[in-house]
Amino acid sequence: MSTLDNQSATELFQSYQSDFQLVYTDLTQKIQELPSLSSVQNIPSSSRGQYNSQLREYRSNIDKAKRDLKRIVEASNRSDLFGVRDNGSxxxxLDQRQQLLNGTASLERSSQRLRDSQRIANETEHIGANILTDLRGQREQIMNSRNTLMEADGYVDKSIRTLRGMARR
Incomplete structure (x- = not known):
């Protein structure tokens, strides 16, 4: 590679680096301004599905960008380490190494999906526990109302008997 090519590549890298720093700083600032967005539980249920689907799409886009960046970095590191090779063996x-790297990347993506699934299962379990607690409270209210109604019914029966007794006299 000539000195001019090296200088051009260095300038291009520095340009990418400054762009990255600007985007990263802006993103960090915006994240700090937002309330916790780990879930959309505080959003009305009528629009929660829309926001959930948008969050899933954003996460998918971020994961794709991470995979692309990782692939580019790996390719760059590989070419820096091994240089350009011309012979067939x-x-x-290199193909075997690439297959191994692809398998490792696939395994990492699967592991991340498992971690995400575990997190979602934990959130679902927490929500279910809250629902069961609410249902238990509602059951107790219904039982108390039923007992009060039965007591009032007993008083009504007693009053009817008293009035009948008074009517006979």
Whole structure:
């Protein structure tokens, strides 16, 4: 690579680095301004589905960007480490390495999906526990109302008997 190509690549890298710093600073500032967005439980249920789908799409886009960035970094590191190879036997080894790296990346993505699923299951379990607690309270209210009604019914029966007795006299 010539000195001019190196200088051009260095300038391009510095440009990317400054762009990244600006975007990262802006993103960090915006995240700090927002309330916790780990879930959309405080959003009315009528619009919660829309926001959940948007969050899933955003997470998917972020994951795709991470995979692309990781692939580019790996390719760059690989070319820096091994250089450009021209003979066929090295291509087979490189293909095998690439398959291994792809398998590892796939395994990491699957592990991340499992972690996300576990997190969602925990959130669901927490919500279910809250619902059961609410239902228990409502059951107690219904039982108390039923007991009060039965007591009032007993008083009504007693009053009817008293009035009948008074009518006979």
């Amino acid at each position: 090295d291509d087979i080894a």
